[in-house]
Amino acid sequence: MLRSGQQRSAQQRAGLPGWAFAPAALGAAFVVLPLVAVVVKVDWAAFPALVTSDASLAALRLSLVTASCSTAVCLLLGVPLALVLARCSFPGLRLLRSLVLVPLVLPPVVGGIALLYTFGRQGLLGSSLEVLGLRIAFSTAAVVIAQAFVAMPFLVLSLEGALRGRGTRYEQVAATLGASPSIVLRRVTLPLVLPGLASGTVLAFARSLGEFGATLTFAGSLQGVTRTLPLEVYLQRESDARGAVALSLVLVVVAVVVIVVTRGRRTEGV
């Protein structure tokens, strides 16, 4: 208590003009108020029944499974990608880095269209996959692909930043001590960027969980197969608004937890 008091008294003067506080408060309210509105609107008596209905549980289960799978895909492909982007130099690297981040700013619906023309029946790879008996579009696999497509940039961005921030000096020392590149990666590089990797993973999972546009376009909305939680929320809004609100609250809670976890790590000093 004494310590926190000391810290407060030692705080620096902000030095902001007085008029800045009004729009700042308005901005904060603009973000917080809608979250409050959802909480207020929840029908608490019916809440357990609403979130445990067959449709809701199916959507919840599907969302958890697909988001976990897509996070795994992101780790499998995104970690090596971030390593290459952070540690290598070759012509076209800057272009590649920009392209990898495109899904971050692309409207998800456009992403879904792009995936459809890649993995769909008449798509770039789809026709070849068809020959092998694999039909991806409008399947659970399509949900995972759509989620991984939009979520991977979060992981790559976060991990690449951590890798660049750490520099290569520890890795060089490890190499002069006789450690092969694989050992250096396992025993030095990854442990040193673990906080960045963890927050990137959590962000990718959260983005996968919230995916809507690309999923709807590329995978459709079949209950138990491709209808994830956000799709279920959108559907229930038209029939039973109370169910939509209840499921929304679930997603709000997940979002808050994700932010607390990642921000908490970041302020501890990555």
Place this chain on the structure above:
Amino acid sequence: MSARAAQSSVAAHDRGLLVAAEVQVRGVSAQVHVAPGEVVALLGANGAGKSTLLGVAAGMLRPDRGRVELDGEVLLAVGSSGGSGAVPGGPMNRPVDLPPHRRGVALLAQEPLLFPHLSVLDNVAFGPRAAGASRRAARDAAARWLERVDLTHLADRRPGQLSGGQAQRVAVARALAAQPRALLLDEPMAALDVTAAPEVRQLLRRVLSEAQDGAGPGQPPQPPVLLVTHDPLDALALADRAVVLDAGHVVEEGPVREVLSQPRSAFAARLAELNLLAGTAAADGLRAESGPTVAGVLDPGCSAGDAAVAVFPPAAVAIHREHPATGVSSPRNTIPVLVSAVEPRGALVRVRGSVEADPASISPGNSGPGDSGPVDSGPVGHPAAAPVLAADITAASAADLDLVPGSRVWFAVKAAEVAVHAARR
């Protein structure tokens, strides 16, 4: 040039460490050879190319042309042979460039760079683990190395909990525990504060001389050591031979004391800026090889009987025409000198001269006989030339003293200004 230096330049480079590199963008074209068990100090200003040579040796940097050999094994050979300059290129047919982890060349840098996520013990065990030892065997080896650097009590700490000096000592243990075939030291004392630097320097002196004696069970005997530094004291304390780099080229090479006390290149002279008298440490100073006994302050880690060097800056020297009266309160050294050069240097005048061998006339009157005890013989083949000393005095006093080459004068320096450092051999 001494026999040692002559020998190493004549010897075939099939043993020890050879580093030759040409890096055009950095203007570096230099070659250094370190014999097994030898410690070579690479001296030079920032940007002289010292770190470039280390980077090439360690495998961090690929030169335009270059060759690195360790005990006859080619670690690097790039660029065409038969070019100009000091750098032999690789064979025309097949370039070689072993990655750092296959070279057996350990690097101790300015900063300890201990892995922050590993304990002290696991940091030291890193090399043995990487070489394929089991976790347990690696930790046993690490514990033995920690014992050798007297840090066993810190084994469970995290690097963040160590002082700068402790961390660098752990880094020394970590580098040696990897059992390198060659050791590179990149200004290992430069980032340490004044109390920690001597501590680490002393530790390096000890472990390097142990390595030279082939001590340490299971230790490959006598790894060559290349020490980069800009501090002449580091070179004196740790190295056998000094190589001076200026603007990417080797400008001088020889036994450390010779290079520092009688620099042949203008650059080495600027670098050294110190008067050096070599000899044997006594309780209150140094018995110089060349005769005079000099009163001075012993560096911690230097005790009577050690091979040592008395060091004092030219600015601390006063010049007298007549033998000055011996001060009672502050012991002073008065040394007879035959002036050889008088050079203006800005507002000051630098006076150089050789010490005249006349031990009887040296003050202060030492109680013991001046010539007792075995006097450390200088490097073999080096004629016992009188040491050269320098003094910086004002132009006015130089005029008053009427100094010209050939003048016989007394150099006076307070004992408190004379630091006696342990030196290698």
